[in-house]
Amino acid sequence: MVVDSISSPTLGETRTYTVLLPRNYDQNPDKRYPVLYLLHGIMDTNEGWYRNGRVKSVMDKLVESGEVCEMIVVTPNAGGNIYEGVWNGYFNMPGWPYEDFFFNEFLPHIESRYRVIGDRAHRAIGGLSMGGGGSTIYGQRHPDMFCAVYAMSALMDLDANGGLPSYGQEKMKIFNRTVREYSTIDFVRRANDETREKLRSIAWFVDCGDDDVLFxxxxxxxxxxxxxxxxxxxxxxxxxxxxxxxxxxxxxxxPYFTRAFTKETYNQSK
Structure with missing residues (x-):
């Protein structure tokens, strides 16, 4: 597991990120791997999926059992404690052009620094809560970039009075407003035939608990x-x-991402 950082001219600051590399990454210097971008929720950072989600232990177990292929897992940092004045969100907001940073700086940085296969067929995205909504938005707005999207307990939209309380924090007000503007539901409703056809090329999965506030x-x-x-x-x-x-x-x-990578590889070879 590697913790690194990238200095972003777009954001005007340095952002940390974590990369989970396959166990034998260093022993196979010529091998390239599929990549999964795994997004965290609001108030969290790139550490959350490792500290609380235990993604490394789950990955090790599933690779060992043969249920999951070896892949590179990347968790960016798009947040922190918003009530302490830290920006949050995967979309572009006034003062926080994170989507531009992700696609123009972060993704190229990762895929040149690590041995990623680097094509749509071997690139997927998923996340929880804010990150579930973020991964869905990225799949919708950049369907040529990802073969699969897995959204957990996803912040797909907010009603007029929804969202976390701002407590006078302007960044939280902007965040809530932008989630509504980026409604994943409205995006599908407004999509024309061409856009819907592009969305059909992605493997979509929604996973939500029956007692979840976002159910x-x-x-x-x-x-x-x-x-x-x-x-x-x-x-x-x-x-x-x-x-x-x-x-x-x-x-x-x-395993869902593994099947998506395998399916796309098979389709490419036909």
Whole structure:
């Protein structure tokens, strides 16, 4: 596991990130790997998936059992404690052009620094809560970049009065407003035939607990996808908006990404 940082002219600051490398990465210097970008939730950082989600131990176990292929897992840092004045969010906001940073600086940096295969067929994205919404937005707005999206307990939209309380924090007000503007549900509803066809090229998966605070909006997104004729898998399990749920979701998500990578490789070879 590698913790590193990137200095971003776009954001005007340095951002840390974590990379989980395959166990034999250094012993196979000519081998390249699929890559998974795994996004954290609001108030969290790149450390969350390792400290609380235990992604390394889950990955090691599933690779050992043969259920998951070796892949590089990248967790960027798009947050921190927003009530301490730290920006949060994976989309562009006034003063925080994170989407531009991710695609123009961060992704090229990762895929030149580490031995990533570097094509759409071997690049996937997923995340929890804010990161679940962020991964969905990235899949929608950049369908040529990812073969699969896995959204856990995802912040797909907010109603007019929804979102975390701002407590006078301007950045939280901007965040809540931008989530509404980037509504993943409205995106599907507004999509023309060409855009919907591009969305159909991605493997979509929504995973949400039946006691999750975002359950209704995740179901609404899934239904909107069905209405638009865009295939999307749905998993509803017993659980709430917490790390216990997201840790167990990895046992479905990581094999799902493996199947997506394998399918795309097979299709390319035909």
């Amino acid at each position: 209704d909006v995740d179901i609404a997104f899934y239904q909107t996808m069905r209405d638009a004729g865009i295939p999307c898998q749905l998993r509803v399990r017993d659980g709430a908006h917490n790390w216990e749920y997201w840790n167990t979701a990895l046992y479905t998500a990581l």
